Amino acid sequence: MIDPADLWTGELNREALGESWRKPSTPIGLYDTTLRDGEQAVGVALGTDDKVAIARGLDALGVDRIEAGFPRVSPEDAEAMRQIVAAGLTAEIWGFARALRVDVDAVLEVGVRATVIESPVSDRKLSAYGMSRDVLCQRVVEAISYAVASGLKVCFFAVDSTRADSGFLEEVIHKAVDAGASEIAIVDTIGVASPEAAALIVGRARSWLGPELPIHWHGHNDFGLATAAAIASVRAGATWVQGTVNGMGERAGNASLGEVAMALEALYGISTNLRLERLGEVSALVQARSGYVLDRWKPLTGEALFARESGAVASQFHDPPAIEPYAPEIVGARRRVVLGKKSGLDSIRIKLAELGLEVSQQQWPGLLAEVKVLGARKRGLVSDEEFRAMVALGPD
Incomplete structure (x- = not known):
């Protein structure tokens, strides 16, 4: 049980x-x-x-x-x-x-x-x-x-x-x-x-x-x-x-x-x-x-089910019961933050920690702006590789 x-x-x-x-x-x-x-x-x-x-x-x-x-x-x-x-x-x-x-x-x-x-x-x-x-x-x-x-x-x-x-x-x-x-x-x-x-x-x-x-x-x-x-x-x-x-x-x-x-x-x-x-x-x-591919939002097993893009939700990432009905581990999944047009500063903070990247807090707003622009242009998510490249180059 x-x-x-x-x-x-x-x-x-x-x-x-x-x-x-x-x-x-x-x-x-x-x-x-x-x-x-x-x-x-x-x-x-x-x-x-x-x-x-x-x-x-x-x-x-x-x-x-x-x-x-x-x-x-x-x-x-x-x-x-x-x-x-x-x-x-x-x-x-x-x-x-x-x-x-x-x-x-x-x-x-x-x-x-x-x-x-x-x-x-x-x-x-x-x-x-x-x-x-x-x-x-x-x-x-x-x-x-x-x-x-x-x-x-x-x-x-x-x-x-x-x-x-x-x-x-x-x-x-x-x-x-x-x-x-x-x-x-x-x-x-x-x-x-x-x-x-x-x-x-x-x-x-x-x-x-x-x-x-x-x-x-x-x-x-x-x-x-x-x-x-x-x-x-x-x-x-x-x-x-x-x-x-x-x-x-x-x-x-x-x-x-x-x-x-x-x-x-x-x-x-x-x-x-x-x-x-x-x-x-x-x-x-x-x-x-x-070859039968699921919708990403399929209950229990969809790949995006425990992914969080919204900055408002990412700000509650430290308190899972506030944003989820059950722990993802129950169904063999894991919680993660993804980056895109809807990200916020907490999204940047969590992703930096996840990837082991050290960036001063003063640079976070610039990185967030770049993430939002790229996400909107792609009409999709910013990959971890793309985010690493942004960090390496430094925000504009």
């Missing part, structure tokens, strides 16, 4: 939860699908070596489960799954299959012992596939029964749950459980669920299934609410959250597991097994291997 001394979030969140709030007694499980759903991001194509390296990173990060891939996609994907299974990781390795016997066979062939089995459950999706409700139910029951009889643990993955008819969704879920599925995933396939809607549908599923059966939440970020919806699902009874590193995924992406874990722990006191201090290195690994 996070050291409370490194959290500077105030008391409002605790007050908002109220005295009756009871957090889950066990850690929320984190199910990573970077290697399957994350790879569906446009332009991302991970090779076998990439997938194995990322799987090792995910294991070091502390995710509970790794969805190693969809073996029917290609022989290369199947080989990557075999190598991940053979890697001896601590995380449980899962596969992905549609409600088809050939998909289940492919999962069995690569050696995983647990799999998601997906099927559409909304009328809109069924219409697109030209499939009736009866045919869907038959396929789900046959595929799950076959998988369980073959020794696989199964999570039924109800595609487009959030746009499905509630009565039919309940029917399909019960059929899946009766066929042997030991877990259920409520899936917001196109990211339409508000946090309130996520809580509603997960609460319904919990009422249908009772208190013990594991329920997953799988959401997307089309309205920028993936993290909020995941949190709401946990408060409503979800025991697992599915997501990816950096939120990488199709369209606007998936829930970012790092963001979900940080919000759960820092704002709600709900524990996970994620090693938050390794988020930065695993984020960088996935970016390097996938």
Whole structure:
């Protein structure tokens, strides 16, 4: 858990939860699908070596489960799954299959012992596939029964749950459980669920299934609410959250597991097994291997998140709780001052100390003026090398 001394979030969140709030007694499980759903991001194509390296990173990060891939996609994907299974990781390795016997066979062939089995459950999706409700139910029951009889643990993955008819969704879920599925995933396939809607549908599923059966939440970020919806699902009874590193995924992406874990722990006191201090290195690994580049201001792992250009903020640099919600070390980052158009004298002072440069205080205003001019001209930051050159030449 996070050291409370490194959290500077105030008391409002605790007050908002109220005295009756009871957090889950066990850690929320984190199910990573970077290697399957994350790879569906446009332009991302991970090779076998990439997938194995990322799987090792995910294991070091502390995710509970790794969805190693969809073996029917290609022989290369199947080989990557075999190598991940053979890697001896601590995380449980899962596969992905549609409600088809050939998909289940492919999962069995690569050696995983647990799999998601997906099927559409909304009328809109069924219409697109030209499939009736009866045919869907038959396929789900046959595929799950076959998988369980073959020794696989199964999570039924109800595609487009959030746009499905509630009565039919309940029917399909019960059929899946009766066929042997030991877990259920409520899936917001196109990211339409508000946090309130996520809580509603997960609460319904919990009422249908009772208190013990594991329920997953799988959401997307089309309205920028993936993290909020995941949190709401946990408060409503979800025991697992599915997501990816950096939120990488199709369209606007998936829930970012790092963001979900940080919000759960820092704002709600709900524990996970994620090693938050390794988020930065695993984020960088996935970016390097996938070519999927983050916004600089991405929560938790953006490169500019703990950089300070504003002179007004730099003047408070000595008192981190005044300018930040948590210590950057929690997520494996560090605090730094950068120079540019918005810098102030405190920015100059801090940067000089950081670089080990000795300059009389009388010269600081001149250096600041040069920094502001260059930053404005570049429409960007002044690099450390450029600042060193200014110091070497002396202010104009």
